[in-house]
Amino acid sequence: MKIYNYLLNTISSKGAAYLILLDPDKIEENKLAAFVKYCEKSGVDGFLIGGSLIINGNLESFINKVKNATRLPAIIFPGSINQIYPAADAILYLSVVSGRNAEDLIGKHVLAAPIIKKSGLEPISTGYILIESGITTTAQYMSGSFPIPRNKPEIASATALAAEYLGMKLIYLEAGSGAEQAVPNEIVKAVSDQCSVPIVVGGGIKTPLAARDKVENGAKIIVTGNFFENENNWDLVRSFADAVHIRKPVVV
Numbered sequence: 001m002k003i004y005n006y007l008l009n010t011i012s013s014k015g016a017a018y019l020i021l022l023d024p025d026k027i028e029e030n031k032l033a034a035f036v037k038y039c040e041k042s043g044v045d046g047f048l049i050g051g052s053l054i055i056n057g058n059l060e061s062f063i064n065k066v067k068n069a070t071r072l073p074a075i076i077f078p079g080s081i082n083q084i085y086p087a088a089d090a091i092l093y094l095s096v097v098s099g100r101n102a103e104d105l106i107g108k109h110v111l112a113a114p115i116i117k118k119s120g121l122e123p124i125s126t127g128y129i130l131i132e133s134g135i136t137t138t139a140q141y142m143s144g145s146f147p148i149p150r151n152k153p154e155i156a157s158a159t160a161l162a163a164e165y166l167g168m169k170l171i172y173l174e175a176g177s178g179a180e181q182a183v184p185n186e187i188v189k190a191v192s193d194q195c196s197v198p199i200v201v202g203g204g205i206k207t208p209l210a211a212r213d214k215v216e217n218g219a220k221i222i223v224t225g226n227f228f229e230n231e232n233n234w235d236l237v238r239s240f241a242d243a244v245h246i247r248k249p250v251v252v
């Protein structure tokens with residue numbers, strides 16, 4: 001529970017944690033170490049690594065490069081069971097609880113469990129909830145499931161509560177990478193009012209203000225990916241981190 005506890009501690013000291021998603025297909029490996037170091041210096045709390053589909057990137061060498069460049073945790077955000085590598089620190093053990101596809105609810109988990117055990121990775125069980133975001137996202141298409149409609153916070157909060165009752169340690173509200181619209185604040189609020197495990201929000205968050213909005217509505221972990229795939233945006237990493245960290249750590 002090392003990485004999960006690290007996330008809980010970060011949330012309790014800073015108010016919320018900020019993770020950047022690194023997709024091996026989208027970030028050139030020769031720029032990776034510099035970006036990761038820059039993120040660490042700018043207040044980022046850790047990295048998610050993975051993608052719904054990895055076509056060109058080599059995930060194993062990618063994870064190794066991240067680990068060599070930073071002491072921050074590297075958490076696999078798997079698009080498939082082929083994305084399990086011991087070089088990372090933990091893996092989100094995602095169950096797509098917004099869908100009704102048995103493979104994404106439990107089937108793939110059965111195949112992955114012994115591999116994760118052997119790898120020594122810390123599995124963090126996560127109820128993954130897709131929220132409608134304007135366009136069909138890769139995550140929706142790949143999981144073959146309908147997202148929860150944007151105007152149905154009650155469905156989202158009942159789904160999240162069910163995941164928590166099933167023992168999941170995080171709830172991930174996902175608009176999808178590159179989403180036109182991020183998860184609505186009403187949904188973030190309804191879910192966080194209902195649940196006691198941390199709520200992760202990601203997909204389509206393009207400004208520090210949007211990130212802060214999600215935290216003010218109860219999100220405890222914010223994930224951005226796409227935005228920093230454009231090198232011209234790198235100098236905004238600190239602004240995002242500051243916006244997420246609503247509580248400054250107390251220095252004694």
Ligand code: 1GP
Pocket residue numbers: 021174175176177178179201202203204205223224225226227
């Ligand atoms: C995707 O939530 C993440 O799973 C990040 O989304 O790439 O749109 O920031 P973006």
